Amino acid sequence: MKKSVFALLLCVFVTSFSWSQEWLTSFKFAKRLALMEDKMILAVWENSASYAYPVLIEDNKGIKYEVKLFEDENANKLVWEYFVPVIISESNYDQLAEDYLKDKSYQYKERFNDDFLKVMDPNGNIINTKALDEYGILNLTRLIRSYALNLSFLKSEMTSYFENKSFSSAFRLAVKYLDFATYAKDDVKKEIVNLSDIYMNEAKTLLEKSNFDNKSALTQKIELLDLNKDLILGRHRKVYRALKKTNETSIDKINKSLYAFLQYASLKGIGKIEQSLKWQGQVSQNDLNKIKFITK
Numbered sequence: 001m002k003k004s005v006f007a008l009l010l011c012v013f014v015t016s017f018s019w020s021q022e023w024l025t026s027f028k029f030a031k032r033l034a035l036m037e038d039k040m041i042l043a044v045w046e047n048s049a050s051y052a053y054p055v056l057i058e059d060n061k062g063i064k065y066e067v068k069l070f071e072d073e074n075a076n077k078l079v080w081e082y083f084v085p086v087i088i089s090e091s092n093y094d095q096l097a098e099d100y101l102k103d104k105s106y107q108y109k110e111r112f113n114d115d116f117l118k119v120m121d122p123n124g125n126i127i128n129t130k131a132l133d134e135y136g137i138l139n140l141t142r143l144i145r146s147y148a149l150n151l152s153f154l155k156s157e158m159t160s161y162f163e164n165k166s167f168s169s170a171f172r173l174a175v176k177y178l179d180f181a182t183y184a185k186d187d188v189k190k191e192i193v194n195l196s197d198i199y200m201n202e203a204k205t206l207l208e209k210s211n212f213d214n215k216s217a218l219t220q221k222i223e224l225l226d227l228n229k230d231l232i233l234g235r236h237r238k239v240y241r242a243l244k245k246t247n248e249t250s251i252d253k254i255n256k257s258l259y260a261f262l263q264y265a266s267l268k269g270i271g272k273i274e275q276s277l278k279w280q281g282q283v284s285q286n287d288l289n290k291i292k293f294i295t296k
Contacts, residue, residue, distance in 0.1 A: 021076035023049070023085040027096075027124070030086035034122040035162050038151040041120040042083035048115040049087045058141040066137065075140060082148035083119070100124060103201060119147040122158060125198050127191045146188050153180055161199070167206035171218075174199035175225065181232050182293050193229050200225070217252035224258050231262065231294050236269025261287040269295045 024030045027043070034041045044053070053069040057078070067075050079085045088096070101109055111118060111129045117138060119128040128147055151158060157176040161169040177196035181189050200222065207218055227239045243263055251259045260282035267276035268291065280288075 021073060021080065023070070023076075023079075023087045025087050025089070027086055027088050027092065030084050031122050031124055031162075034084040034120075034151075035158060037084065038155060039082070039084050039122075040127070040147055040149055040151070041118075041122065041124070042079055042085045043088055043118045043120055044086075045093075045115065046087050046090045055138050055140040058139070064139070064141075069140070078140065078144065082144050096124075100126075104198075105129070117143065119143065121151070121195060122162060125195055127188075127195055129191065129194065146185075149184075149188075153183075165202075167203050167210060167212075170199045170206060171203040171222075174203055178225065178228055178232060179290075182290050190233060193232060196229070214252075214254065217254050220252055221255050221258065224255055224262060227262050227266075228258070231265050231269070234269075236266050236295070239266040240270055240272075257282065257284050257287070265291055265294050 023044075024033070030041050030043070033039075049070060052071065054066050055069045055075060056064045056066055057075060058064050069075050069079075076085075097112070101112060104112075107129045108126060111126055117128075118126050120126050128143070154173070154176050157169070157173040161173045174196045177192055177199065181192035181196065184192050204222060207215065207222070212218065227242055230236075230239050230242075239262060243266060246259075248259070260279045261284070264276050264279035264283050267273075267279070
């Protein structure tokens with residue numbers, strides 16, 4: 001009941017904001033709203049929003065024109081249509097850096113710290129770590145094309161992790177992100193895989209501290225899922241070589257189906273069709289449905 005009331009109040013509140021085209025100023029609120037609306041967050045530091053922020057917008061003919069993001073009505077309509085926009089207070093920097101920068105790459109830290117717009121998932125993890133800027137000016141239309149993701153595919157796992165961070169919720173969200181990357185456009189696959197890594201690394205840390213009875217089997221599953229990432233990114237031969245070094249008898253029973261999928265997909269990906277058929281019968285239908293997206 002409390003959640004239903006909160007959701008209703010949230011909808012009323014955000015409707016008033018979207019009508020006025022004002023960006024949110026509460027990061028916590030923005031994350032909750034993004035979760036509800038299955039959207040990514042578009043965030044910027046407070047100091048960066050205090051000046052005329054130029055962006056490029058493309059019209060239907062592909063002609064680019066420059067506008068001031070926080071002053072142009074059309075630009076802000078686009079932002080609210082595709083993202084949950086938020087201006088993050090500089091006073092939150094130290095806490096957010098502590099929460100989000102541990103074990104992150106140099107590239108990730110650079111985007112976290114810079115003045116550019118940051119596209120985040122509802123948990124606050126950044127996806128757009130590669131540059132999309134043209135002559136120092138961000139192309140808002142291209143940003144939308146690449147990163148305005150509909151997260152409904154991740155709804156259950158995203159909500160579970162949002163509400164309760166644990167090995168299980170982090171692991172399941174990481175795996176779901178890999179599935180999401182499988183079906184995603186090529187230009188954003190790698191960055192979705194990078195998001196998956198964030199949650200998988202968290203799951204690894206929690207697994208190491210656990211006393212689960214099947215800890216070794218879960219560790220093996222995570223290692224096999226690392227190979228699945230390579231398949232998604234088109235590195236079929238790398239997966240093929242890695243699997244040649246494995247001993248099938250060492251694969252735990254809970255990982256047999258995943259192992260068979262990796263064998264089948266990597267062999268098919270490098271053109272060894274006849275050899276791949278040996279594994280096809282051991283692959284789940286759900287995984288078979290992914291093959292055309294992995295071996296195209």
